[in-house]
Amino acid sequence: MNRLLEIKDLSVVFDTPDGSVKAVNNISLDVDRGECLAIVGESGSGKSQTFLTAMGLLADNGRSAGIINLNGSDLLNMQRNDLNKLRGNRIAMIFQDPMTALTPHMKVGEQIREVLDHHQGLGKKAACEIIREMFNKVNIPEPDRRMEMYPHELSGGLRQRVMIAMALICKPDVIIADEPTTALDVTVQAQIMDLLNEIKTEIGAAIILITHDLGVVAGIADRVAVMYAGSIVESGEVFDIFYNTKHPYTLGLLNCSLSLEKKIDFLEAIDGHPPNPNNLPNGCPFNPRCKNVRDICREEKPEIKIKKQNHSSACHFELGVK
């Protein structure tokens, strides 16, 4: 098997003045080479924290437990020096807001050259050659001129392309894209999604796409994991998730996402709002908002169970069976 990244029983806890808050709750995930795994969830569901932990970017008050295995090396218990050899080299991240992720007082070419210098010790000339090639690959026009520009001189779409170029420059095995298109206009979003699709097939890297937009997921993902209140509630192949949904939360998300093709008078919204991780409800975290809720849901938290080959869900009931 080409299992590249494996996360097992990962928990993340933050110590806050109001006590400790469990942001991620015993989750397990894996990605293979050339595969795109989409992590779907609303804000506060723990989807970003999971992968910030994998990158060693957890905030100071956070504690993590579990195993994160990248191609045989344990990312969680690694010395900082060793981790720095992997980050940006074997595992790279594309952030949501390129304006805050890029350094404002460095030319973009220089910022990317830093990565090449750190990991491969390349000189200026050789590095520029590679950057030029990469800029061409991610469709940045006039690469030589753009390299000499500062982030604020670029448009949002170009900045995101620079971020992608920076993530790809060392040809990493795993690319984590945290809401890469949320800050962009739809027309630019379509361009970036096409680019990510190309990267997936061309470079053969594993892409982990963190998003809340099910339309984006449908276009690129091979497998999907849906997160709610720090736990994975459903995971499986993209077709199973969309057409053979097992968890009521996933179904709710699908029902309330708007599409150009649906014309309905009233959206089937999910009532209520996501729970405060400080104060999770007893039993199933989704029970206060679930339409099929029964007594057992308020008492016992459902474990994530395999319902069908490669398709698991954390619900006491089969969807549709009363």
Add this chain to the structure above:
Amino acid sequence: MRENLLDVENLTIKYKVKNGNLFFNRYREFKAIDQVSFNIGPSETLGLVGESGCGKSSLARAIVKLVGLDSGKVTWLGKDWTSSHASTDRKFRENLQLVFQDPLASLNPRMTVSEIISEPLENYRKDLSVLEKIELVKKSMETVGLSTSMINRYPHEFSGGQCQRIGIARAIILKPKLIICDEPVSALDVSIQAQVINLLKDLQKRFSIALLFISHDLSVVKHISDRVMVLYLGRIMEIANVNDLFSNPSHPYSQALLSAIPIPDPIREKERKRDNLVGDAPSPIFPPSGCVFRTRCKKSTNICSIKEPREKIVKLGHRVACHHVSDEESK
């Protein structure tokens, strides 16, 4: 003929930007909104879509006179609103309310919910007693689905969706005729977004309020609007009934926008052929000559760079600004 609530004719807004060097201050004017005309009828929803920087919010601000306009005419409830003096503006504004994008930033953090929602009453219904005001606030809160027990809390104690409900409660308390919603759902999670859209649709039906619904998300706009206006670099590209625009988009830009929207359905999405636009929108400070869209347009020809297209009427209520539209029809 029906009486329009709001008539906007040839509205133009210019902004000045600094365009000099270290030693000379020069200013350059650019048009954020150029010759835009449209109207809104009673209890109608007009969707306004466009990419960032196309002037959507400037247009909304000009309608409520938060920014001055350079030329054009805005008629509100049959009266000329452009030349009216600031002292009489107050009376006009009673029927015109706003809901903003960032739910938390649009609420004063040092005011309680009750103070926030009752503020329009302090301005326009000074005859009411304190108790009557509280009664109205409570009613308004119930209408938008907030528990009245939270009346004395502060905005930071609420989630994003609840804050947006507070903003809506404030907007409807005077029973306005028109609410301008500037990206009211783009900061919210999907499940909350659906709740707020349902709420807006429901309120509109119950109180027959007209909405000017600004969004960059075409699927949201399609769901809520009766008519849709597509804006690009401050110019109207196309304006039409929602069904006409989505089933038969005439302007190349509308077509590209529609094809860029992802469909939450993996089979359809993977089969579909996308017709992506190239590049980004040009800066409104240096717009292209002729048709502003020509730099990204696949149909662009010589005439597009020479002459700015005038709006053509494809059918009743469906206007398009493109040189190539009538050509196609005569074929």
